[in-house]
């Protein structure tokens with residue numbers, strides 16, 4: 434009887450939280466569409482030539498301006514240029530500069546797979562996920578083919594600025610480490626210096642307690658509870674990929690094509706096998722949620738360095754405040770009711786007492802400040818296993834000239850999606866943030882390359 438009522442309670446909780454999430458997703462989606470519509474109208478009236486050439490997606494390879502491109506890397510559920518009917522994940526911020534790229538890296542794939550994808554998106558060629566990793570995770574070693582790289586000249590002398598939102602920030606860090614480790618077959622000359630700067634916007638640098646709230650096991654940070662929101666998601670993704678309707682896949686793609694889950698390749702038994710949890714990305718733990726748990730971030734961070742010649746900047750977001758010793762959502766009136774629930778849940782997260790903490794010295798209260806998706810403590814800079822060099826910034830001007838090799842960070846009042854999808858929500862803050870990021874890339878973050886007038890032969 435007791436067992437039964439616990440299960441029933443869990444089911445009810447699942448139902449309610451699914452409903453909340455569906456409504457929440459719908460809310461983001463509808464405001465995104467509204468935001469996009471107004472952008473489209475804007476375009477109609479203020480079309481400029483620069484914008485037209487940017488919308489093409491490809492940078493003009495013959496353009497004589499040698500500015501490094503700025504690459505915007507999306508987070509979980511994110512998408513690049515061309516998906517969702519041309520909706521912009523970065524809410525049109527890519528139009529603020531003439532050399533911006535917005536890759537599409539799969540919305541639920543692992544940080545590792547995204548980093549591989551990003552390399553070939555820029556350099557061109559067929560995505561090579563690496564033999565060892567592919568075997569271990571049970572997916573194809575080779576993936577999508579980029580006939581033409583988006584920045585084929587990319588190298589140490591033609592480095593790139595990266596801006597990552599949420600999980601995107603971690604993707605950039607993993608890619609930079611791969612470049613330093615010369616991890617791409619046939620590219621023996623890669624180095625960390627191919628990355629000129631890294632900007633993290635609400636970056637998932639240190640993991641999030643949200644992952645447990647949605648259903649990851651706090652014991653290992655890798656497997657899922659048997660009844661939880663993420664199981665619903667898992668089911669949906671497997672069926673979506675199995676049905677494999679090209680036009681839908683083109684519209685929105687979870688990024689698991691290298692797992693061959695389509696009915697064409699897997700057949701009905703493949704579907705059953707995936708659903709039973711014997712194969713596929715969820716069985717292998719090769720998707721984004723395990724990388725977002727605190728344990729998952731520990732595993733990643735153990736190999737990631739902050740490099741001395743790269744500039745690092747981070748914006749951590751926070752929608753909470755301290756009230757009589759409690760952490761509570763701030764600005765209750767200004768917040769959307771559905772987001773409010775998520776912020777509140779994270780304010781109250783307590784690691785189960787019967788489960789060992791994710792690391793020695795873990796304290797719940799450090800993780801209570803949050804933005805509805807990530808904990809603020811996790812977004813500022815890499816802190817574990819060793820804290821990386823960092824400096825807290827209040828006003829931009831106080832950190833100039835910028836030094837490479839240090840994580841400058843700001844804490845911004847706002848929720849997790851303040852800087853993406855719908856620019857109207859952030860109002861003037863949206864422009865302030867992106868203008869300062871792009872200005873920093875263009876004016877303050879560069880390597881002192883010796884000018885060699887006698888080099889012209």
Ligand SMILES: *[C@@H]1O[C@H](CO)[C@@H](O)[C@H](O)[C@H]1NC(C)=O
Pocket residue numbers: 571572573691692693698
């Ligand atoms: C997926 O299918 C392709 C051919 O369509 C094949 O080359 C590859 O080995 C398959 N991968 C897996 C993991 O089954």
Ligand SMILES: *[C@@H]1O[C@H](CO)[C@@H](O)[C@H](O)[C@H]1NC(C)=O
Pocket residue numbers: 621622
């Ligand atoms: C790699 O770098 C070395 C020395 O910097 C250079 O001689 C060589 O040509 C480079 N190789 C490639 C494939 O770019």
Ligand SMILES: *[C@@H]1O[C@H](CO)[C@@H](O)[C@H](O)[C@H]1NC(C)=O
Pocket residue numbers: 638639640727728730731734792794799810811816817818
């Ligand atoms: C994240 O930050 C906390 C707070 O300083 C630190 O103690 C912890 O080790 C970090 N955890 C991970 C997984 O990086």
